[in-house]
Amino acid sequence: MKKFSLVEFSVDHPKLIVALSIILTLLFLTQFPKVRTDTNPKNMLPPTSAVRVWNDEVEKTFGLYEDMIVLGIQYEKGILNPDTLGKVQRITDEILKIKGVAARDVSSFTTIDNVTVEGETLKVSPLMTTVPKTDKEMFVMRKALFENPLFIGRIISKDGKTTAIYVPLEKGGNGKEIADKIREIVKKKFGDEHYYVAGDPVARDTFGADMFKLMAVFAPIAGMVMLLVRFLMFKDLFLSITLMMDAMISIVWSMGLLIALGFPIHIMSSMAPVFLMAIATDSMHIFNEFYFRFREKKDKRAAIIATMSAVSRPVRNTALATAAGFGVLLFMNIIPVKVFGGLVAFGTIALRVLSFSFIPAMFTFVKDEKIEKIARSEDISAGGMSLFLRKLAGVGIHKPLTTVLVGVVLVIAAIIGISKTVVNNNLVEWFKKGSDVRVADTVMNKALGGTSLGYIVAISDKDDYIKTPEAMRYIEGLQRRLEKLPVVGKTTSVVDYVKRINRVLHNDNPKYDAVPENKEMIGQYLFIFAMSAKPSDLDNVADYPFRKANIWVQLKTWDAKAMESVIAAVNDYRKENPTPMEFKPAGIAYFNLVWNHEVLWDMVKGLILALIAVFAILAYDFRSIKWAMIGYIPLLFTILLIYGVVGFVGKDFDMPISVMSCLSLGMAVDFAIHFVSRLRQRLKETPGESLSDALLWTAARPGKGIMRNAILFAAAFAVMLFAPLTPYITVGAFIVSMMLLSALMTILYLPALITLTQGWLFKGEAR
């Protein structure tokens, strides 16, 4: 009984296959309007993860807001003038009216509490109730600002040129809408002041918008570039479009499935279309072979079937390897990475099904004469690229030892580079240098205390312990220690408030800007503070039973390692100064740190899994461990070289880079699979030929497919180099270099290695 062949069925019923593909595609397309995005970095880890549970608890205990927008206002001549302060007042008033803004806790000149003393009278009021008009009033304001450490670095910069309005959002408030409204408000204010809108929700939502732009603009551009490159290669529009459709169909299927299953599109999955387009280039091998076969067979149907039987195994197995490379991501802890892995693995399999059905079916629609014309130009010996590839392989074959030694030297250099790798992640640096988000962040970090916020929570086991002088002094000491770190801009704790009240009660005498001597004083000062300030001010820094205190640590950088140095400093301080209190980090800066570590360990795990999976697939495909090892080498070589360069250049080993490691394995292995399987097939088919000749043939014929594949792949990803977001640029650069490098490595190093080890490789084989 003859086995059912999808290829033959498709060639015999081409219209049915094409119609089916289109209907399925339309079905998946109906899911698209339900699309949702999720750009909140928090969702990188599940809500049940320890760090999120702890952060939620801290937020609840201290009544903290999850999201805060910061509006920076800068004026070169100093903001302390009636005109600018008038603007601050009006802008604040308008911000308070925006829906979704937690108006009661907005901090600005007109809303922040100021406790001062005049004679015997304590004065409690917002810092600015009316705009100071006279020089004398302005002098009083200046004094109030610069003598109060709570204000410096928060609502006034040391140089007096920058102020900020802190706008916390209610739960569920739309960050983008509110930021846009704030931008509208400041746009109407004329003058020389500069306005900067910063903060987590702004970055997140800008990222989301850019991400969509990227999907809607860059993916199609990448598609067009590939179409053009293909057209230049094959000089046939119909076939080029066929290949393009193949990619498009699988993109629609997988994105449709993703949306239908209710997953939001995250930064990772937004890259899937470009990945699928690139993976689709593997069908290049079918075309490549088809033209050669057609010249030999002169019959379209026979050529198609012969082509498919020649390339089916490598094409199938490369798909398997690619799917496995992405599939291992399903074992990660980071949800968006998992989703992305599953998505691309599904798309890859869809692509392969299409390669064996849709593509052969489409072939039947091409006129014979046309194919003949193209096929004629596809001559091994004449083709410029084939000549180059023969030469390249020749170097490997004739000087194998030198080639390998050069490789060994490069690997050693790469390992040195890898040892210099810096593990870090910086969300703000996901934006380009000149971008609004990045500029705003840089300006604010320079002028004020720092935009990245971490917390150190002091925990004791006794109620009211925080009110004791020893706890207060301890926390104060810790704050001074933390402020010595270059990454820390400002720290704030309950101690600062107690000290402030102490000073104010003692007629503003700077001598009393210190922790009071006994617990009664502290308790009473805190009570006075609670009477004079917004309740949230105290809640933010101490819990109700005064068992816990929350130290705010403002960091001047979003580097994950910044928080690491804070935690290390806390631990050192605690070692040197024993205390019954425990200290636990929290906040978004801490979350970024945890997430960063999580990504790294996930990726180490993923890489090991991918290495095993890919090796297993190679061994299965070649039915030989030896050949699998040989095929493995160019792949490892490429990856080592790229990470070596990353290490040498000093680029942070961040999320996009680490995710790339598993993916690249799955994709770069394709070339080795094609090369080795076609070489062995050739050796079997032409028994008289020498090994060097067979190698040269492989380099020139399937090698051309490999090279074309790599160039197409690189062309598609090169588009990403112009993306507005750095993770996409990183991914683009990584894939472009990896594809080109691994194609070259395959064609240069496989012949060299096979020549060198032929005695061992072919031992026991019938050759």
Next chain:
Amino acid sequence: MTADEIMKKSQASFLYPGADLKARVMMRLISKGGQERVREMMMLRKNYGQPGGEQKYFMYFYQPADVRNMTFMVYKYPGKDADRWLFVPAINMVRRIAAQDKRSSFVGSDFTYEDISGRNLEDDAHAVVKEEKIGDRDCTVIKSTPKTAEMEYSYKLSWIDRTSFLPIKEEYYDKKDELYRVFSADEIKDVKGHPTIMKRSMKNLLSGHMTEVSFLKADYNVGIEDSLFTERFLKQPPKRWIE
């Protein structure tokens, strides 16, 4: 009755009953997450003149423990900022407090100073909105809109009991016209012929924070002498008033 007349009667029965008042007050400040802070105090109040006129307040704190012996005194004048004094026992010092912001929180609770001592009736425009029953009480709903725009709320609705004239419920609407603060009188008892709110609460819907106030004991016309409201007694309150 006009809205203004109702509000005037309400002010008299809510804030000015009797010649004076002695009440032991327990305040529970409850956070959204269920954490609690307690304030316990003796509140002594004396009227000077007609309802709506001058009043003096004397407060002595029992809890939290570390503020025991702290006292707080307020002279309230119609149409003028109140004078406030605070005695801080730990440093044995009396300080005047000039709080420009009447809307700031009273000892960290959800009640503002103004909620405790009352707002000047002329500062708002009052209008009857409707009649409505709350429980078995017939109430008139009054809308009070501040005449100056500087208030943090845009208007307040009060449910005034038609028999006792006590506010049974109050709703505060913010600048975005959204309800954000709710007062409710939860238990009313007759004390020496004056219907008195023994339990009340104020809930902030935005922060989820809430304050419950109960009068553990309350008595009118107890004969508070004028001399109590002086700095001398602020530092050393007479035993009979704080026991």
